[in-house]
Amino acid sequence: GAVVSQHPSWVICKSGTSVKIECRSLDFQATTMFWYRQFPKQSLMLMATSNEGSKATYEQGVEKDKFLINHASLTLSTLTVTSAHPEDSSFYICSAPSTSGRALYEQFFGPGTRLTVL
Amino acid sequence: KQEVTQIPAALSVPEGENLVLNCSFTDSAIYNLQWFRQDPGKGLTSLLLIQSSQREQTSGRLNASLDKSSGRSTLYIAASQPGDSATYLCAGFTGNQFYFGTGTSLTVIP
Numbered sequence: 709g710a711v712v713s714q715h716p717s718w719v720i721c722k723s724g725t726s727v728k729i730e731c732r733s734l735d736f737q738a739t740t741m742f743w744y745r746q747f748p749k750q751s752l753m754l755m756a757t758s759n760e761g762s763k764a765t766y767e768q769g770v771e772k773d774k775f776l777i778n779h780a781s782l783t784l785s786t787l788t789v790t791s792a793h794p795e796d797s798s799f800y801i802c803s804a805p806s807t808s809g810r811a812l813y814e815q816f817f818g819p820g821t822r823l824t825v826l
Numbered sequence: 827k828q829e830v831t832q833i834p835a836a837l838s839v840p841e842g843e844n845l846v847l848n849c850s851f852t853d854s855a856i857y858n859l860q861w862f863r864q865d866p867g868k869g870l871t872s873l874l875l876i877q878s879s880q881r882e883q884t885s886g887r888l889n890a891s892l893d894k895s896s897g898r899s900t901l902y903i904a905a906s907q908p909g910d911s912a913t914y915l916c917a918g919f920t921g922n923q924f925y926f927g928t929g930t931s932l933t934v935i936p
Contacts, residue, residue: 714869742923742924751915751926751927751928751929752870752915752926754923754924754926757922757923799867801869801870803870803924805919813857813858813919814858814860814872814875815860815872815917815919815924816872817862817869817870817871817872818869819868819869820867820868820869822867
């Protein structure tokens with residue numbers, strides 16, 4: 709199957725700093741990528757849809773100025789958590805759907821990024 | 827808005843048992859339904875994908891079925907093993923968004 713990577717896998721930062729998380733589709737092109745966050749023992753919550761070449765679409769309640777998304781190419785989307793605070797500590801996961809082949813729109817997930825804000 | 831529910835929320839079974847995980851969705855207009863496995867602190871691993879035109883998919887000891895008319899999907903795990911212990915999530919794709927279920931936490935006791 710297709711592979712999606714995330715970097716870093718774990719990051720600890722001080723309150724007030726910004727953190728950038730990368731999501732890459734390694735062996736396929738992704739015009740769309742999804743960003744989720746997951747709190748302990750809870751399911752995934754969609755934050756935004758990242759679109760290559762255009763602005764991201766944010767879900768209701770997600771601050772677009774705080775969670776900056778850039779879809780710079782067909783294989784890379786970045787999520788920047790600006791001025792991070794302890795309440796932003798969470799598990800951030802990206803995904804990309806396949807757009808061709810037998811498993812059309814099968815979604816492939818990155819391994820996730822654990823963010824801890826001190 | 828699509829709502830996806832999974833029952834049970836948690837399940838504990840002895841090794842070797844066959845088991846069924848349930849997923850129900852409120853809007854039958856889904857393009858496909860996907861089952862995932864998530865280990866603690868890890869990302870999601872895709873297990874099975876059922877297109878809306880299909881009724882079931884099988885992979886090894888796993889079998890997933892889809893009944894769009896009733897808004898239900900089931901994941902059947904045969905001869906469970908301790909390594910199957912994980913959280914299982916279902917997600918329906920509507921064409922522009924995936925909607926995730928609440929998850930079933932499975933523990934297989936050796």
